Amino acid sequence: MKKFLYLHLIVLMVISISAVCAQQNESNDQGEPDNKMLFAYQRNFARGSLSTKIQVLQDAASQERTGMGKLYMQAIRFYLDNFSTLREDPTAVELVKLASRLAGEAQYAPAASELWQLFQQSGDIGIKVAAVQSLGRLITPEDQMTGSLIEYLKVQNDKFREGQDVQLQVVAETINALARIGSTEAFPELFAAAHIGYPQQIEEIAAEALGSLEGDTGRMVMEVLEQGFPKEKLPALQWAMDQESLSKDEKGRIAQKALSEGLKRLGNQSRQNELRDLRYEAIRYLTELKWSEATQLVIENFDRTNVEVDRGITSQSTLLEAIACLGAMGTREAAVRLSLYLEVLNTYKENGQRVDEQVALAVINNLGILGDETAFDHLLYTMYLDYPRSVKQAAREVLSEFKQ
Numbered sequence: 001m002k003k004f005l006y007l008h009l010i011v012l013m014v015i016s017i018s019a020v021c022a023q024q025n026e027s028n029d030q031g032e033p034d035n036k037m038l039f040a041y042q043r044n045f046a047r048g049s050l051s052t053k054i055q056v057l058q059d060a061a062s063q064e065r066t067g068m069g070k071l072y073m074q075a076i077r078f079y080l081d082n083f084s085t086l087r088e089d090p091t092a093v094e095l096v097k098l099a100s101r102l103a104g105e106a107q108y109a110p111a112a113s114e115l116w117q118l119f120q121q122s123g124d125i126g127i128k129v130a131a132v133q134s135l136g137r138l139i140t141p142e143d144q145m146t147g148s149l150i151e152y153l154k155v156q157n158d159k160f161r162e163g164q165d166v167q168l169q170v171v172a173e174t175i176n177a178l179a180r181i182g183s184t185e186a187f188p189e190l191f192a193a194a195h196i197g198y199p200q201q202i203e204e205i206a207a208e209a210l211g212s213l214e215g216d217t218g219r220m221v222m223e224v225l226e227q228g229f230p231k232e233k234l235p236a237l238q239w240a241m242d243q244e245s246l247s248k249d250e251k252g253r254i255a256q257k258a259l260s261e262g263l264k265r266l267g268n269q270s271r272q273n274e275l276r277d278l279r280y281e282a283i284r285y286l287t288e289l290k291w292s293e294a295t296q297l298v299i300e301n302f303d304r305t306n307v308e309v310d311r312g313i314t315s316q317s318t319l320l321e322a323i324a325c326l327g328a329m330g331t332r333e334a335a336v337r338l339s340l341y342l343e344v345l346n347t348y349k350e351n352g353q354r355v356d357e358q359v360a361l362a363v364i365n366n367l368g369i370l371g372d373e374t375a376f377d378h379l380l381y382t383m384y385l386d387y388p389r390s391v392k393q394a395a396r397e398v399l400s401e402f403k404q
Helices: 002-029 036-047 050-062 069-081 090-105 109-121 125-138 144-161 168-181 184-193 200-212 217-227 230-241 248-262 269-289 292-310 316-329 332-350 357-370 373-382 389-403
Strands: none
Touching: 036 050, 036 069, 050 069, 050 090, 069 090, 069 109, 090 109, 090 125, 109 125, 109 144, 125 144, 125 168, 144 168, 144 184, 168 184, 168 200, 184 200, 184 217, 184 230, 217 230, 217 248, 230 248, 230 269, 248 269, 248 292, 269 292, 269 316, 292 316, 292 332, 316 332, 316 357, 332 357, 332 373, 357 373, 357 389, 373 389
């Protein structure tokens, strides 16, 4: 067995030396300057044992030699070319980890494809970490490998959601790499990583990565609202509303999109609950922003909330918020809908059915805020019904405003 390994290493040495010579000849043929120092290191790397190869790399790095990128890439290629033999060899693993790190520190971009191949092929956490750290230094947002890294993070996020094991250290370093690269296309997966339940350290890394991205923040949030999992949509809305860099109009459009998504009927009961929470939160922001462009969605939310209160799905306070949002819209459509609802309440009261005093007051007060006389007849009729004094007084005050 020892004889076999000895022969195998000799063969590898011969192949490596031949590759170095060929590389030098190719460089000379292309008119590149002859870097004798680099070639000396490459030749010593090729002829040395695994431990010697490590020493060669360490020496090249410790002497702060410039232009050693080809040496580091040679070491990575050596490991990849002999992967089946060296994959579990501890010395070989240390060798390729060192080479990967040095390639990144040397900013040697041509090594990126080898590093990506290494990242994909190896199952060793240390190797994957070293490879992805250097990839973060070497590739740009436009590189195809950036898209591949984003897809890798997406797969890990999906696995984690499903309860499968993932290499958390590799996930963390992938997030760091994407932050360094600065691709805005990574926003949805970085946002997911910050909110799907990873350990706190990873959530913090992902949150910091989000803050480092430069680009159209509104568009990135919209993408999460449209394509993200229901559990991620509410944090995306809240995150966006906290961003001082976003204008009122941008926040209005985001809150409107969140309400639209929250009104969808998708998935199981758990997802429906998450979408309902998103809807209620969007209503609060739309009320604050007085974003009238969302009027039709706000009306739809009011209708659905009414049903949910009747079925005991949500509390009356949610209905009061839905009414307040209609009042904040400042549109005739909102006034018409509240007027029709007041007519329904009047019919209930006329037939001896119970009408909640707080709900009646909210409807009347928000009709006053809207100031649309379409509600005049229904407000006047309120005065003839057996409402509490507070409700009649509120109706009287709104009517007096109409007469002025």
